[in-house]
Amino acid sequence: MDITLIIAIATMGGLGFIFAGALAIADKKLRVEENPKIAEVNDILPNANCGACGNAGCYDFAVKVVDGEAKINGCPVGGQDVVDEIARILGMESSASVKLLARVLCNGGNIESTRKANAEYNGPMSCSVQTIVAGGDKMCLYGCLGGGECVDACQFGAIFMNENGLPTIVEELCTGCGQCVEACPRGIIEIHPEDRELFVFCKNHDDPKRSKEVCKVACIGCGICARKSDGSIVMKEFLPEIDYSKLDLSKIPLDKCSTNAIRFVHPEKAAELLKEENIEVKVN
Amino acid sequence: MELLIIFISAALVNNFVLSYFLGICPFIGVSNKTSSAISMGMATTFVLVLTAIVSWLLYNLILVPYHLDFLQIPSFILVIAALVQFVEMVIKKVSQPLYRALGIFLPLITTNCAILGLALLAAMREYDFLESVIFGVGAGAGFTLALVIMAGIREELDLADVPKPFQGAPITLIVAGILALAFMGFAGMI
Numbered sequence: 001m002d003i004t005l006i007i008a009i010a011t012m013g014g015l016g017f018i019f020a021g022a023l024a025i026a027d028k029k030l031r032v033e034e035n036p037k038i039a040e041v042n043d044i045l046p047n048a049n050c051g052a053c054g055n056a057g058c059y060d061f062a063v064k065v066v067d068g069e070a071k072i073n074g075c076p077v078g079g080q081d082v083v084d085e086i087a088r089i090l091g092m093e094s095s096a097s098v099k100l101l102a103r104v105l106c107n108g109g110n111i112e113s114t115r116k117a118n119a120e121y122n123g124p125m126s127c128s129v130q131t132i133v134a135g136g137d138k139m140c141l142y143g144c145l146g147g148g149e150c151v152d153a154c155q156f157g158a159i160f161m162n163e164n165g166l167p168t169i170v171e172e173l174c175t176g177c178g179q180c181v182e183a184c185p186r187g188i189i190e191i192h193p194e195d196r197e198l199f200v201f202c203k204n205h206d207d208p209k210r211s212k213e214v215c216k217v218a219c220i221g222c223g224i225c226a227r228k229s230d231g232s233i234v235m236k237e238f239l240p241e242i243d244y245s246k247l248d249l250s251k252i253p254l255d256k257c258s259t260n261a262i263r264f265v266h267p268e269k270a271a272e273l274l275k276e277e278n279i280e281v282k283v284n
Numbered sequence: 285m286e287l288l289i290i291f292i293s294a295a296l297v298n299n300f301v302l303s304y305f306l307g308i309c310p311f312i313g314v315s316n317k318t319s320s321a322i323s324m325g326m327a328t329t330f331v332l333v334l335t336a337i338v339s340w341l342l343y344n345l346i347l348v349p350y351h352l353d354f355l356q357i358p359s360f361i362l363v364i365a366a367l368v369q370f371v372e373m374v375i376k377k378v379s380q381p382l383y384r385a386l387g388i389f390l391p392l393i394t395t396n397c398a399i400l401g402l403a404l405l406a407a408m409r410e411y412d413f414l415e416s417v418i419f420g421v422g423a424g425a426g427f428t429l430a431l432v433i434m435a436g437i438r439e440e441l442d443l444a445d446v447p448k449p450f451q452g453a454p455i456t457l458i459v460a461g462i463l464a465l466a467f468m469g470f471a472g473m474i
Contacts, residue, residue: 007350015342015359019366023373030373032380056387 037066037089044085046077048155052177066090076100076191077175099194100176102159102169103265104150106188107201107217108143109164114214115139131185139214142203144188153183196244197270198252202261205237219261225252249274287418290411292473294422300398301430302460302467307398310389311431312456320385321435322428327371327386329424331393332402334367335360336420339403340413360403368394398427433463 042062049057053074055064064070065086072086079099086092121137123129127147130136136145146165158173159180167180167189180189188203202219204211211218221238232246240262254262264270300306307328314324339360347353372390376383383390393399402423406416437459446455 004351008352008355011346011350011352011355012359012362015362019362023366023369026370026373030377032376 035066038062040089041065041086044078044082044089045075046082046175048077048175048177050077050155050175050177050179052076052175052179077177079175100191101171101174101194102176102178102180102189103192103199104144104167104169104189105199105201105203106142106144106166106186107261108138108140108215109162109166110146111164112216113138113140113143114216127183127185140204140206140218141214142186142188142205143215143218145186149183149185150180150189153179155179197264197266197273198242198247198249198254198262199265200240200242200262202239202259205239207238211238217259217261220259222258224256225254225262228253287415290415290418291422291425294419295426295429296467297470297473299426299430299467299470300401300423301427302464304398304401305464306401307396307427308460309392310396311434311460312453314386314389315431315434315438315456317385318432318435318439320382321431323382324386324389325424325428325431327375327390328393328396328398328427329421331364331367331371332399332424332427333417333420334371335364335399335403336406336416337413338363338367340406340411340416343403343407344413356404356407357400360400364399364403365394398423430463434460437463 038059039062042059045058045062047058051057053061053070053076055061055070058075061070061075065072065074072090072092073083075082076099116137116139119134119137121130121133123133125147127136127145127149130145130147135141136147138145144166146161148161148167150167151159151161155177156173156175158170158175159167160170162168171194176191178191181187181191186203192199200219202215202217204215204218206214206218206221208220208222211220219239221235223235223240226233226235226240229252230246230248232243232248233240233252234243235241252262254264257263294300298304301308301311310324310328315321342359342363343356347355347359368391371393372383375386375390402420406419411419434456438456441455441459450458
């Protein structure tokens with residue numbers, strides 16, 4: 001064998017050993033004692049470093065939880081299991097963590113939305129590019145662009161584009177971390193507690209005439225849902241806003257919504273639940 | 285005299301950041317506050333000087349005698365990685381707040397091309413030991429200087445009425461460009 005080769009290998013190997021040894025000694029001498037609970041908490045966190053808790057990564061959150069600066073249910077990704085575990089490690093009582101889910105609040109897929117006349121978009125399909133280039137080829141300036149940037153943003157594979165060109169959330173996989181919310185330039189994705197069922201599936205602020213033109217399922221801003229809601233639904237710029245703390249489902253005439261823009265996420269599940277509680281709701 | 289010229293050259297005329305465009309990442313990343321810019325400059329200078337020493341020893345005592353010049357880059361990277369680990373341990377021990385302020389940019393000194401650039405340039409120019417060390421000190425001083433100037437400007441910039449499209453990163457890059465232009469004024473000095 002070539003002697004240079006052997007020397008080269010020996011040199012690099014030797015260097016590696018020397019540095020490794022030096023670092024090992026330095027580690028012993030310079031080790032900073034930190035609370036062992038931090039490492040324990042860090043181990044049970046999802047370690048996706050998504051930042052949904054508002055800290056710079058899971059380790060930072062672990063430090064803050066142990067220091068008592070952050071709440072033990074601060075991690076929306078981990079869910080109840082993680083809260084229980086953290087509570088056990090810190091010897092605290094577990095508090096309920098409500099699972100959060102992302103909701104896509106737009107019904108205007110490829111079928112429902114109207115395309116711009118005399119315009120053809122041939123650029124990159126990503127949402128942020130479309131936003132810059134005159135807002136894509138759909139007429140609605142508020143709805144989903146169909147570029148799927150939220151799909152790319154999701155670390156948990158919980159979003160896919162359905163055949164109608166709308167993002168769909170897989171609820172079992174969604175952790176409510178909010179990455180998709182940030183990715184969407186139109187802001188049509190929102191994070192809500194799991195038990196909320198009623199949403200306005202439209203973000204269009206256009207007047208009634210234009211709303212009808214741009215999309216078949218847009219909220220036209222008629223305000224019929226708000227009229228008898230006792231203030232739980234307020235119209236703001238041709239769009240209803242739901243105040244979930246006051247919401248009384250029996251008062252809202254959901255069947256009167258001509259475009260079905262305000263509806264339950266899971267019509268069947270919601271109907272069953274309401275039947276159990278003996279609340280009569282008109283749904284079309 | 286020779287040493288002074290090497291120092292001035294590394295610090296001002298051929299400033300690593302503003303003239304060689306090495307180490308732009310921390311230059312943009314850690315120049316929000318003057319205090320953390322100074323600490324980052326210090327940490328990088330420390331690593332630069334240590335690298336200059338160790339890489340000179342390595343190069344002239346092992347690589348050259350055994351005709352292993354081709355191992356320059358991997359062995360220097362090894363040296364830098366080990367040194368940065370060491371510096372990280374020291375800072376974590378000495379000052380927790382500083383450790384948190386530098387954050388990810390501290391381990392990223394490993395991949396800071398200013399440091400590999402220094403080791404390679406010193407080897408290429410065949411500096412002797414003292415010259416290498418002075419070169420490292422000069423490069424560190426220049427790096428710190430660029431970072432502190434930038435941080436000072438950015439602190440003022442926070443109060444300025446920057447047009448919306450230029451806010452944040454764009455105006456920072458523009459300022460960096462103007463600063464680099466200003467440093468070209470040192471070109472005739474040596």
